[in-house]
Amino acid sequence: MTTADLIALSDDIEEWARACAFRSSDDIPRLRRTPGWMPDITPESVEKRRADVAAFRARLDTVTGDLDAQDVASQVDARLLASVLNRAVWDLDVLRNWERDAVFLVGQILGPWFDLLLPLPPYSGEVERGLVAVASAIPARVGLARDNLSHAGVADLARVASIELQDIDARFAASVEGLDGVVSGETLAELRALAPAAGEALAGFGSWLASSAADFAPSVPVGRDRFVWFLRNVAFIADEPEDLVRAAQQDYRRAVLAELVTRNRFRDLPADEIAASIDAQVERQVAQEAEVRAFSDREGLLTQPDTLRRYHVAEMPPRIEPLRFLGVPDDLTDQDRLDVDGVSYMPRPRPDLPYFYAANARDPRLGIIHEGAHYKQLAMSWAHPDPVRRRYVDSVANEGIAFYNEELMLLAGLFDDAPHSQEVVHNFNRLRSLRVVVDINLATGAFTLEEAVDFFVSLVPMDVETAREECAMYLATPGLAMSYHVGKQALLRLVTDAIVAQGDAFSLRALHDRVWANGNVPFSLQRWEILGDRGDLDVIERSSAPLS
Template sequence: MTTENLIALSEDIERWAQDAAFRSSDDIPRLRRTPGWLPSFTPESVAERREQLAAFRSRLAEASVPEGDVAAAVDARLLGSVLDRVEWDLDVLRNWERDAVFLVGQIIGPWFDLLLPRPPFSADVERGLVTVAASIPERVALATRNLERAGVGDLARAAAVELEGIGERFAASIEGLAGVVTDDTLAQLRELATPAGDALAGFATWLSESAAAFAPSTPVGRERFVWFLRHVALIAEEPEDLVRAALQDYRRAVLAEMVTRNRYRDIEPAPIAESIEAQVERQIEQEAEVRAFSEAEGLLSQPDTLGRYHVAPMPAYLEPLRFLGVSDDLTDEDRLDVDGVSYMPHPEPELPYFYAANARDPRLGIIHEGAHYKQLALSWANPDPIRRRYIDSVANEGIAFYNEELMLLAGLFDDAPHSQEVVHNFNRLRSLRVVVDVSLATGAFTLEEAIDFFVRLVPMDVETAREECAMYLATPGLAMSYHVGKQQLLRLVTDAAVSQGTAFSLRALHDRVWQNGNVPFSLHRWEILGDRSDLDSIDAYAGSLPTA
């Protein structure tokens, strides 16, 4: 099979996934959906997915990659990872039948996702909103049947907390669309508000009352987690090595934060923005400043075709449902002419963790979420469609996390001492996420212990900690992606600099990695350095995937 055949297989997988893949609350856009799309999570639909997965596996197994064609071999590995992730989601995590937090996202997440791009909304989007709202009572009933069979208590309790006051909040989201959608659409949505809200509120009550009778949360276990590392994430390290590296970086970050705070102890922290309008205006200026800084310092090219990453006031229709995902629109490969945007609440002293940082210095968001936007926009312009569409959190989050410290070391925050302190605190958080992720996966932490761990050691507010830990319990491997990816990119940069000597260009390496920013770093090493050592270790793994 030629590379063209691999691309054809990728196109077929993409079309299938646009309909069959579950909705994700991750801030990295994974798939382009048709307005009105609803994820299916019935046992029958899962059985159909397994059949299609087997067919795709057969096609990939028949593929032949030309001898010595590393690029085609990388593409084949990416497709194998995609299919292994489907099996992981369906038969190991089984969130479609176990996880109430996940199912809440399948029920009302499409509503939230439709509202993320900035208005005006198309007629198709407005019809999609009506479709989603009308579907809620029936889909609550489907989710209830799944959870009656296989629900997990910790996740049911977490979902019940998320859904507190959900009837009123969903109605408020609808009312927030006044003047945004047509009068006819608004009237239809208002008629649907009560049945949808009642169904969601009843679901919350049922979850709270039923959680004690559900099964306890069970870790995926070390054996299956290693299978995930080798087959899905394409990581050669052992789980314990990842934790040790993260704890070492955590200690370094704690010291760096303390020393920075002491150094600038007589300087007052930057004030919170006086208004959301002032924050938006400052962010526009600083986004341009960061772009110019990256160019001037030779860190990353900023092509004229690359859009901008801005912030905007949190819309009234998103505010009540912020728990459903990250409130931003990082666009997609069909909208590269649209600027990325993150929605921010009005500045106030008691903002949650990340919002508070951005309200003091918008660059703290630009160097992470803005890095996501740039990396994705550059990757979506990649001429290889397989690399445009493959998404791996370790690569994506690793690049953004790496970019935080890169900008700090390069001097971006020389004028903002306390922002330096915050970057070190971000490092604390990202490093500790590895400990939480692996500990939840192996059963060393319960959900409540993980929340307490974050609150005490980051420190982090309970609301943010609960949202993060509930997602990590249900999706092992996601929380670790920030630190693990950063360490792998640091290793790649260091080895490239040493091996290439005076010919090494940091800008050229960054440009290549960002354009191929969805590709796991074990594959980058093979393409850029000719180093197959990670892949050889991965290939030597002989473990199977127990799903029982």
């Protein structure tokens, strides 16, 4: 049973994080923010964050010292809070993206605008006032970002950001115009008046980055020792980096062969047609989302609670489309909006759609089994009776569950009626296995950014735009790209060990229900709770060393 002191500390850390944590372009760790919130990127605010983290750690040490050593649930929760604090140290003092990464800083400037636009309208008056506050602050916040980068900017990331900011003045103005009919006439008039200054500041920032990049520092990898510290203290992973790469390479080879054999097997079948219109894609997705739910329940794979809402898609709206580079364009809701459907925004079908959009336009189930799995897992986790478990910790478990779910659904027969979608699932495996190689090689310095982009384009294959967006994020956030494959492998190991240990008493549905509900919890900790096996945790705690 989680103690009251742990819950109180978790409450305080969550409240602090909503105010002080940086904005993320990833959809999984999005935090609930007050409309009009903007991340503080000044050096002074970073010093204050460091002091806050130290104070929280002192409280956690006191609380942990009072825990019953046999109370596994509380011991797990204490380690979750330690992971949150370690993540903050990693972000502030190792990655230092707040002063090094122009891509990250563009997200801190424009991201709050983008995030406010993600939920489906209507928008409250508070959200409309938040949009005005964010737009009006853009010029000053560009100045803060320039100050930071002048001292510590990284050349590769500055160049990527300058590319992302091309025509940003017109694109921001287009986003504002996309709010016509969505916000009040008074708010729209205010935003139109603010757009020129905001667009000019952003465009000037892009030009400055392009001209200044040559004078910035080269990319410096975090290095193996610090990456291992991340594995042990943030992600709670016991494996060595080299072992993770070898496992991913083996899975990549298996995926390449499986894709080829599947393509050969169904070589005489015509390729799947792309949806005739966005309306047709939306309609098909609604039907197939219900089909996937019924399939999961019928096959005994995962319970579908009556309280669980739907995961649907909608046409990419003009308020979001010009700024798609700022993050995943979806709204997976949060723990205070469990009565709201999740939604992902899709562009209109066309022959040259980027990688993931093209797959979804041919068979929406290909998105349902991953992003839809995120929605289900997060919604189930947000309803967990233990408030500590409701809060995000690290992407390895979350992304691992969604990636595992792709192959689970393939093996269970969901795509028996869609041979070419079977090929795509194998190709997803190919991509996500290669992400481990890119992630770790970027972290250790074996790859430059351009080498990583070329690696994806040639081996997945993937379009250059998607590859550049992914690799820029991975260069700045080591450990994110590997999370899909590493998490999937850890879950596979947990499931197979549970099958062997529990024998005839084993229930795949029961195990999946428990894992999904605890989907924010690293698998080394779930092993301890589910199997009574703390072997991984012992390795982690024996080999954990101070961050140098």
